[in-house]
Structures are given as C-alpha cells and as structure tokens.
Amino acid sequence: MARPAAGDVPGPTDTNLNLVTTYLEVPFKEKDEAKALGARWDAGERKWYVPEGTDVALFSAWLPVSTKTANSASVPTSQRAPSLESAGRDVALPKKGVTLSQLLASVAQAVAQSFRSGVWTIVEVVETRVRNGHVYLELSERSTDGSLLATARAIIWANIANRILPEFERATGASIAPGIKLLVRAKPNFKPQYGFSIEIDAIDPDYTLGDLEARKREIRSRLQQEGIFDANKKLPAPWDFNAILVIAPQEAAGLGDFRAEAKRLERFGVCRFVYASSRFQGEGAAREIRDALLNALADWDESGNASPDAVVIIRGGGAVNDLAWLNDYELAKTICCLRVPVLTGVGHERDSTIIDEVANTRFDTPSKVAAGIEQVIKRRVDESRVNFEFVTAHATRVGNAARVLLDKGFTAIQSGAIRQVGTARQTTSALIGELQLGANLTVRDAKHDAGTLMTDIEHKAYQLLAMAKRDVPSAFAGISGGAGNVVKTARALTTTRLEAIHDRTSLDVRRSKESIEQGLQSVALSAQHQIASARNRATAVFREVAGQGPEKTLGRGFAIVRDQRGQPVTSAADAKSMVELEIELRDGRVAVGVKQGW
Template identity: 50%
Template structure:
C-alpha cells in the first residue's frame, strides 16, 4: 500500500473516509492513495507532508516594483498596486485547490451562481469568509451532477468540498472561482450529522422513547405542525376537513418555518407551546403530526437538530411524521412513533384507522344486535314453555285445592257448631261471674267516693289560693315592666322629636337661603338687563305686551334699551 498516512482520530474516521481515504489494517491507520489531491486532508497531514511554496516571482516583482516606485515618488497608483496583487495571485494559484466551505447565501444572475461562503469553528464562530462564483458554463455541468448524486441543492447551510481557484481583480476585488464539487463529501457530512444525533440519543436512552409509546387506538384530536401555506399542508387539510365536517376528528394547526437558520428552534418552541396550551385549556391530543412537502435534501437537513429531535423523543404524545417524499429521511422520522412518507399518507393513515374503528364498531353493533335477537327468541320460547307448564300445574293445584277445600269446609262446619255450643255454655258462666264482680265494685265505690271527693275539694281550694298569690305577684311585675317600657318609649319619642325639629330647622334655613338667592337672581334679571342684552319689548295701543303676529294693522310701541319707537304691523306680501 502506497500513499500518505494521516494523523486522524477515531472520531474523524467517517470524514476522512468520505473524502476518499483508505484504511490500512496492518498499521491501523488511514492513508491517502497516491495520485489523490491532498488538500482536503490538510488538517490530518503530518507536519512537513505538504511543502510550503516560496513567494512566486510575480509577487517578488510586484514588491520590487513597489519599492522602486516609492523611491522615485511619494506613492504608486492603486490600480498599479492591485494589478500587481492580481498577477501575484494568478501566478500563485494557476489551478484550483480542493477547499471545504459552508454556503451562507446564493444568488443566480444570467445563469451565473454567486455565493457567500464561510468556515466556522467548533463553537460556530466564523473564522473565514469570502465570495465565490460558478460561471454559467461551469454551473450547467457540475450542478446537475451534484444534485442528481446527492438530492441536495446548493443553498444556505450546506457544506461542500469544492475545487476553488482564488482570483483577484483590480475592479472587483478578491473572489473564488469554483469549477468542481465533490458530492461524496456533502453526503458524508449530512450522514455524519444524523449519525452523531442518533448515537447521542441512544447513549442517553432517549432514542426509542416515543416509538415505544402505544400507537393511538383512535383519533379524536390531532395537533399538526407544518409550514404555513405549504402544498403538503394543503393536501393534508383537503382530507382533514372532511373528517371535521362529520365531527369525526378535530385538527389544531400550528405553523412554523421548516428550513433556514433557527427553523428547528422555532418548530420546537411552537410545538411545546401548543401542547402546553392544549393541556391547560382542554386535553392533550391523541397524536402530533409533523408534516411538510418535498424538497432538496439540504432543505430537510434543518430538521436534523439534536434539541428538536430530543424534544420529540421526550413527548408523552405519539408523533406522526410525513416529511418530504418516499426517498427523504430525517432523524425525526427515525424517532417518531409512526413514520409516513408524505403529508397525504399521514392523513390517509389517520383516516384509515378511524374507518377501521368505525367498521369494528359497526361489526360489534351487528354482533350485539344478532346476539340480542337470539337471546330474545330463546327467552320468548322459554317463557312460553314455562307459562304452559305453570298453567297446567296451576289447574291441577286448583282442582286439588277445591277437593281439599270441600273436605275442610265440612270439618270446619262441624268444628264451628261444637265451638258455638261450648262458647254459649262458657258465656252463661262468665256472665254470672261478671254480675257478681260488678256488684262488689259498686258497693266498694259507694264507700270510697265520698272520702275521695272531700280530698279533691281540699286540694282544689289550696291550688286556688296558690294561684291567686302567684297572680298578684306577677301583676306587680307586669306593671313595673310596663312602666319601664313606657319611660323608654317616651324618651325615644322625645329624642326623635328633637332630631326631627333640628332637621326641619336645617331644611327651613337651607330653603330660606336658596329662596333668597333665587329672589336676588330674579331681581337681577329685570327688564332693563334683558333689554341691555339685545332684546326688545313690544306693546299694543293698550300698553299690553304683543306675543302673536296676528295683530295686523295695529300700531305698536317698541321699547329698546335706550328708548322707544312706534310702528304699525302689516301683512306679509303673498309670493
């Protein structure tokens, strides 16, 4: 094996492999085969492997020329200096150099692709920045090949391995001309990012959390996260509206950007805020659907964010994803409870489960109806059979009872006659005993009643005397209490009378004051003041005030503020 061995670590193995390095199992080290450009592997090359070229002769000539110009005069023209720099850059970089860049912005003009590119360190700080261009003739050759190989488009956020030739022009400044793009590097970077997120979540025990949740048994409420106005969302809503129209399932929509810097954080914030709102206002949804239509791979790459994927893993609600097309894959799809290829398939899956549950309910209802009908038939037959048996048994019992009743009636009549005869004999004997006992009680009562009557009269007299004494005592108490209440009422009446008198005097004083004020105001509003404000007083020949326009032909007197005038009223002229 021949080549240049690299000083790479285990963590760098995927990157160097994606750039074309090979593994030497004997030396347990990665190496770059002979004939392959070493520039992409600059950070792993041992010290001294890449010789540093001395300044070119063109740069030396520019320096010499600048020194001579300064010697002859106070300075050199800017154009001459920049032309020298341009010649030096052109001499130093006659061919392109493989360079790793990250695209910040892109613009297309007349087929030419203008780029802003940068390099960031591990903390995300920009350490280098430049402008680059892919001329239209080159772009038509390399960009279709790159897009076909990776499924990605050259756009903001994508990392590329490009062959770049530095160019400096006196009028336009410094830029990079790109003439080749390595698709393997971009695919390796995208896959490395997904692999890093996947391995980190697996180490933390979070990767399977949402996938292990029970899938929704049915759908009644679904939270949908999607870009506003996206075509995929429109396809989803077209079917969702049918379900909502029949009251089968309700959908709550939350919109967010799905690509561009900060898109993943915006999706995470919108998702968690919506779930918190729903938990507070009603209930958590049966599922969360994260959907967006198709696009380039690098458009989907914004969703491969650790914080966003972890938030989805930790949700207590099953997550459904429908992102892109069938060939698209993100880490969100891998951790979701159920993954669909497109937004249309998400709503189709929801609709399919709802239909399945409806069909099951219909089948269960049919089974219940069938079993109920069968049970009712069996019960009806059993009831008829039991009724027939009961009726036959009842008839037999009635016949037996009639026979027994006849026999019992004969015995009862015989027993009743004996009982009546015995009762008559006993009644005569008991009547004699009663008469004898009654005579004894009457004789006893005649002896005891006069004594008891005397005792009752004595007790009555004593009770009457006690009652009279108690009544006299209570009468004095009632008279004292009535006198006290009368004094209290008299005092309260006098106090109320004093208060009414005081308030009446206050009211009379206030009324007198207000009446005097009104009198002063009326006195101040006499005819003189009224006339002084521009009014006049009109009287007829009898010196009575004229208040109507009907006094036609009469002579009137008009009194002004400073004198009087006479006039005669005339009819209005007819138009």
C-alpha cells in the same frame, strides 16, 4: 502559459502604452481574468486584444512571444516598475511609488502564479445569488463553537454551473443553498477592479452526503445513549382518531394536500384537526417547530380537552439540504419524549430525516399521512359494522331465547299459581269441613252435657223436693231458694260453655280464613315478582338491542342501503341488478334509482 513574477511587471511609462492593436493569446478559462484587466474581444479575429492607451504590461501573461521580447527591449531598466518588496519600501516617495492598479496587478499575478490549479477546499455556503446564469456565493468557515474563522466570495461561471450543479443535485438530492457544507475545487483569483474571489469548477457530492449523514448519525447516537431514541415509536399506535394536532409550514403545498383530505373527515364530524404553523427551513427553523409544537400542546391542555390522539408533522418535498434543517437534536429529543404518538410525512419517499426515524409512524408524503388516518378510521368503522351486526344477531338470539324463557316461565308461574290456588281451595275446604265438624261435635257434646246436667239437676231437685216435703214446711222456702240458685247456676254455666264453644269456633274459622288469604297473597306476590323480574330482564335485553342501533353509525356520515324488500344491500354487484334502492341516512330514508351500465 508561464506568467511573469510580480517584480517584473512594467510601470505605466509612455513607452508601455499601447498605441496599436495588440492581440493576446488568452485561454478560454482565463478570459474572464483578461476581461477584468481591460482586454476586449475582436469578433472578426476571434481574439482578445489590448485597447489603445492601455498598459500592455498588465497583459504580459497572454502576449505573443515576439511582442514580449519587443516590449522588454524597449523599456529601460530604470523605467520599469519596482517589485512589490521595493514598492513597499518606497511607498512614501511620491516620485518612486507605484499606482494602485500596478500594485493590485502584481497581487493578481502573485495569486495566479501561486494557484495555477484549483485546491479542494471545505466551505459552508452563507448566501447564494444567480445572475445571467453565473452563481455568486458567500462562503465561510466557523469553529466548533460557532466563531467565524474565514469568509470569501466565490463564483461558479455559467458554463461550469450548467455542468456541475445538475450532477451534484442528481447525486445528492440537495441544491446549493445557505447552510450546506461543500467540498469544492477552488482556484483563488484576484482582480484589481473586484478584489479577491474564488472560482469553483468542481463539487464533490460524496462529502455533502457524508456530512448530512454524519449529522444524523451523531444525533442518533446521542438519543440512543440517553435511551430515548425509540421511546415515541414504542407508544401504541392510535386505535382510532378523534382529534389531531398538525404542525406544518403555513400555506405549504403539502399542507394543502393534507387539508383537502382532512376537511372531508371534519365535514362529517369524524375527526377534528387543529393546525399550528412554523418555518421548516432556514436558521432556527427546528427551534420554531419545537416551540410551535409545545405551545400548541400547552394550549390544548389549558382548554380542558383530552390530549390529541396524535401529533402530525408534515411538509412538502424539497432539496435534501432544505430538509436537513429538521435534523436537529433538540427537536428530535422533544418528539422522543412526547407521550402522544407522532406521525411524520416529510418530503417524498426517498427523503429521510432524523424526526422520521424517531416518530411513532413515518409516511412518505403529507397526503399519505391523511390516507393512513382515514384507513384507520375506516377500519374502525368496518369493525363497528361487523360488531354491530354480530351484536344485533346475538341480541336477536338472546331476545328470542329470553322470550321463550319468559313464555315458559310465565306458563310455569301461571300453572304453579293455579295449582297453588287449587291446593289452597282444597285445604280451605278441608279446614272449613273440619271446623264445621268440630263445631257440630262440640255443640253436640255441649247439648249432651247440658242434658245430662239437667237430668242430674232435676233428680237432685226431686230428691231435695222430697226431702223438703218430708221436712218441716218451714224449710220449704229455703229449699226453693237453694234450688233456684242451683238452677240459675246451671243455666249460667251452660250459657258460658256455649259461648266459649261459639267463640272458639269463630276464632278458628277466622284464623283459617286469614291463613288462606295470606297464602293466596304470598302466591300472588311471588307470581308478580317473578313476572316483574322476567319483564325487567326482557326490557333490559330489548334496551341493549335498541341502544346498539344504527343511528350512531349513521350519525358519523355513513348510510345503509336497502332493497325494495327492506333488506340490506352489501355488494355493488347486487346493487347493479336492482332498479330502485332505498338509502337510510341519519335523519330519514331516500329512494333512489339505479343507473344501468355503470
């Protein structure tokens, strides 16, 4: 319906005051505007009307044609309200001025005539409130440097909100919240009582999705240009987990799911978790996450502990724009430059943020991060069990082979020692026999030489005696003395030779004994060295086998199930067929019964 121009609005004269009930023709979409001007609803007639004592001119846009004509005819030109232009010139004249309500009513009509339909407008939501189903918004526009360019209040009426908001949330996964950018169909509206506002009756979801994706695309491009986009992703995934740093919102539902799984690993001493909390949405959330992460790593280094095996960043599900706070360049760059693998579990399977793209490993939810960690630990345990069984079997084979070699070596050493002793005895007996024979020959030769010498001496003595008998008796004394000297000399020479023969024989016998003893000691020492070396090798093998025992694995919270014969049970099917089992734990064994039918 066409509305009068601002200059055609009648003034508040007595002839314009409504003294009877005047019904209006108000379209449904304009009911709030008419109500704001003072119109009332007649439930019986199901029409809006102008209350008595109210200026009918304010509702000229909705007056029936007959009523408009009558009112126009009854109001003299001199008594009508001046236009906005003339009102501005005459505002200083009290008798010719307009009331504030008339001025604002003219503004309202001017705005309504200028914007008969909505205009697609780009806005950023600053604040949201919901009251009686109506959604009240504070909107703004900022320049690239953050300067405020414009602000306005907006409203989405309840009946429209119930229609467009579910469609928007379904299409984008986002909700109307501070920080989100929207392309809305906005109709400016001005009410004298409430001032200027915007009525929103449509939202384009494609623009919001495009804005969120454009923000991620810009961050992705910057990181790729700097050559660090996939730096964290290229780090080798943790081979095992012993200590993990967790960054999450405090008391969040997603953190509760993660912590429930983590506590089970901590209870058995498998892995240690250190938690640092931060806001994950709202202005400045990305900076707080970055600060919490860097501060926690700095504290970790100062504690003297080895770096964590991984950093986990988690939060539960939420609207797309709630997660959009994580699409921050500085936060993503920090993750890229970390020398520790980062695991993320943000939102749900359909959610994706820039920190998911740059992280070493991305999981759909926080609980799946915990499950992934547990799977890696279980994989290592299974590998350790297989390796332990392999090492045990190999050690058993090596031990058996070593035992056989040791037995063979000991037997060979024993046989060699016996042979060496036998050979030494034979050699010693031969040497002793040779020494005895040599001694006997030497004694015999000495005796023969002594006999020959005595014969010579006696012969010479007889000759000398004969010569002495022939000589003058006076020479007898000299001859007797010379003969005594000769006999004495012969005897001394014989004695000396016998002693030399005896000493030489004793020395040879002693040297032979010493050689035999040294040979026996060398044989014994060699045999002892070989036996000790074999014993040391066997001890090392047994120590290596014992060092790889199941106690370490049992200390990590695992158990060995054995049957009544003490053999390991490795399958549930075998366990069900038995009546009683024995479970070996870290500090002992427990006998248990098997409940049939499970």
